[in-house]
Amino acid sequence: MQKNKTLPDQRMIKKITPGLLLLGVALSCTNKEHKMESYKWPDAAAPVAAVNPFVRTLHGDTVTDNYYWMIDYFKKGKDSSKVVDYLTAENKYLDTMMSGTKTLQEDLFKELKGRVKEKDESVPVFRNGYFYYTRTEEGKQYAKYCRKKGSLEAKEEILLDMDEEAKGLPYYQAGGFTISPDNKMMAYGVDKVSRRQYVIHIKNLETGALFKDAIPNTQGDPVWALDNKTIFYTSKNEVTLLSEKIKKHQLNSDPKQDLTVYEEKDKSNYIGVGKSKSGKYIFIYSQATLSNELKMLDASTPDQPFKSFQPRQKDMLYEAFPLEDKFLILTNWKAKNFRLMECPLDKTGMENWKEVIPHRQDVLLEGVDEFKTHVVVTERKNGLTQLRVRTIGGPEYNIAFEEPTYTAMVGANPDYNSKTLRYIYASLTTPSSTYDYNMDTKAKKLMKQQEIVGGYNKEDYTSERLYATAKDGTKVPISLVYKKGLKKDGNAPLLLYAYGSYGSSTDPGFNSSRLSLLNRGFVYAIAHIRGGQEMGRQWYEDGKLMKKKNTFTDFIDCGQFLIDQKFTSKAHLYAQGGSAGGLLMGAIINIAPEMWHGIIAQVPFVDVINTMLDESIPLTTNEFDEWGNPKQKAAYDYMKSYSPYENIEKKAYPNMLVTTGLHDSQVQYFEPAKWVAKLRATKTDKNILLLKTDMDFGHGGASGRFDYLKDVALNYAFLFALEGINK
Known part of the structure; x- marks a missing residue:
């Protein structure tokens, strides 16, 4: 589930700038060794876009937009082909202007690709009797999603081979993997266009066959009820791509017959559906930038209606985390930097909320990860993330990080009963590192540090x-x-x-x-x-x-x-x-x-x-x-x-x-x-x-x-x- 205190980052893209990517080889060269005379840009004529004035008048202000016609490919208008022609001309112009760097680009690609450990495997995550992980093979673009039952020595099951699925496709993205409570089925979303319109597929993990239920135009966020036959998901508007409805699907039924269990009337809200870590509750969230509301359902009663956790209020955000005997609530109610509250399982309205961690002027409370015996709070102070471990009914402390600037975050922790926290640490000079941290003993174990092919010495930077x-x-x-x-x-x-x-x-x-x-x-x-x-x-x-x-x-x-x-x-x-x-x-x-x-x-x-x-x-x-x-x-x-x-x-x-x-x-x-x-x-x-x-x-x-x-x-x-x- 998205963190409700911050609007889901819709206009952000992956890969827009180097981030936590696969790691690489440090070259021994200096800038001076690479110097040459200034690049000679070709003397080529740039494309000239057609001028077709469009006048916008609003609030007494008149603006002429000469290039408004370029919207026609999106709107399927009369100038659609002209738009494609213009974009194609720009691509050709770029190729011409950058032609003198063709060899450099090829060498850079080899250099960048050469740092990627092609045969790799993620740190396994344990959930409901199985270890789940992904692995990649040499020369392959995508990953295999796998599991092993009970032990890492057990036989591997390949749940989805994305290299096979992506064959012949210019784009392929799969995600939202969720396993049925009985471990026999997997639901997941697939996008083959890169417009974030996912088709949800359901796979029989015993036979390897796909069910006929292909659910189109979704957010790619399937959630299983405990009956192993009901799936909740977010349906999108085909034109605006707004997340408009939460629907309920029954296994082996026609998706056209799926029931709408929630419809968002406020177009300023994003909606979605998720499940608590304990598996006991299914949540629908409806969220704008400044306010939100959760609706909840006992996962064992999928045919019952969802009930509001706390009705939305202006300028109030909140998020709920169920423990054994209560809910924790992360909220900005009378707390700009958020505070942590609690309430009984059967009395969730804000009149029943009691403060656990008060608001602090210099600390932003960013997130909560709940376990049966511990709670991990993600905080931000002086711009840097801190992980604060609270033992339920016992002491609390921060995990220490030593570098002056770094990234730390809670990793995948799907096992509600675990006493081990998995977290990720990296810095501008430290490769991405996965740790398992015993919340009782404070002992930590480095499970994996991203390997740098050919070696890397952080002391050089x-x-x-x-x-x-x-x-x-x-x-x-x-x-x-x-x-x-x-x-x-x-x-x-x-x-x-x-x-x-x-x-x-x-x-x-x-x-x-x-x-x-x-x-x-x-x-x-x-x-x-x-x-x-x-x-x-x-x-x-x-x-x-x-x-x-x-x-x-x-x-x-x-x-x-x-x-x-x-x-x-x-x-x-x-x-x-x-x-x-x-x-x-x-x-x-x-x-x-x-x-x-x-x-x-x-x-x-x-x-x-x-x-x-x-x-x-x-x-x-x-x-x-x-x-x-x-x-x-x-x-x-x-x-x-x-x-x-x-x-x-x-x-x-x-x-x-x-x-x-x-x-x-x-x-x-x-x-x-x-x-x-x-x-x-x-x-x-x-x-x-x-x-x-x-x-x-x-x-x-x-x-x-x-x-x-x-x-x-x-x-x-x-x-x-x-x-x-x-x-």
Whole structure:
């Protein structure tokens, strides 16, 4: 179940920037060894998009949009083929302009892929008598989902071979794996288009055959009742992709006959369905940015109606966790940074809530993981995650982490009766590490650290946590990493990344692909700007709605701080962001275009006003509390004052690489396409502007574990061309 205190991060994408990926080889070269003369960009003519004026008048304000016609592929309008022709022309132009880096891109792909341990296996997770794990094979793009009964020495069962399932498909994504209580069946969702519209399949694990019940147009979140024949799931609107209904499916029945057990009337709410760790309860959640409601059902009585845990109230978020004799409730009711409450199992209304952990001004209470004898609370203080273990009826303590900047999170812990906590730890220099931690004895065991093919010495790199001062005096954290020996003379190239929306915190984790930057002399930095939640709930609220511009100015101030500290200079400073982070990229080039030598904007959300006015576009109505509703004049005026597409001017802009996906369901392709077309027609410089559209993929890019590295190689080749690095 999604954490209810933060809106599910709908405009975020996976793989937009190096994160906790497979790890890799540290090269021994330096930036100086890679230097060459500046890359010779081909003298090619950029595509010129057709001008077809569309007039928008709202609140007495008239705007002419010359490229509105690009929406026609999405709307199935008369100009659909012209849209595809334009995107194809842009792809050809990119190929021409980057043709001199073809060998470099191929070498980078081999370098990145060479760091991936091709034959690998996850740490097994125990649940209901079985150990579950995934494993990958050499040369294969996808994983096998497997289990063993009772012991790791038992015979392996392959529950789903995703390499076999994905054969012949440009995109394949499977998820939401859930096993029936009797361990005989598996339900899971499959997306073959990359629009996050999943078909739920049910597999007989005894025979290997699929049931005929293929349930279309879902969120891919099947939940079994305890009767082993009833499945609850989220049904989506086929056009807007809104999660609208929770339905109930009976095994061996026609999905068209499935009953609706809940229908969401408020289009600003996301809905979904989940199950408690104990397996006793099924929850429906309905959540907007600022309020939510849970409905619950005893999993042993699937034909009974769901009952409200606590009716929704304005500006109140809550989440419930059942223990043996009570519920724990994580809530922001009279507690901006959230507090922990409890109530009886049979009296769940807020009038029965009693405080367990009070609100603290300097600590954000982020999550709860419940066990039969322990509770693990995830907290965030000074921007860093802490894991706090509470023994039910006994002592409590924090698990210690030693590095100055790091990522820590609770891992997969499906066994409610376990006394062992599995958690994940990583940093900018420490590979992703899985630990099993005995909550009684405090003994921890490293179960797996992501292997770095060819070896890796963390002592060759330095990570730091610094603070920039924003223009209003706010201290903004920056996490950064670089190879030792760096001269802070302003000549090093630096890539600055941020997201800064939805209260989504960007934690600093290890990344093997990033080594290709660091070993060529780059500094990599993360700006923990407002709009995320690193420094508490207020940090998020100070970077949304009518305070959204703080996100942009924070990022610019972080860039200036890194210049002032001689980590880099304007001639070598680059910025990267994707999705809502792509909005950030669009805003900063309008506000301070002279600061950046190059920008990578991935699936950027840049046409804010037009998208938020069109309720047929996925996510629009869900996100009024994040961005505002432009049908209200105050919101319209503020959004228009920063929306990247609306604020393009006749001036010089930095070099830019923009990417999108034709089937993107989160940020539709036409936003970046229109943005690039308008930039081309308006800007006064001769800097590079490239647009790449994945014609087969959506928001997250390619689905295979190797294919997406081609996009990483393209991004890096673009940066290296601008820096004069040829290998």
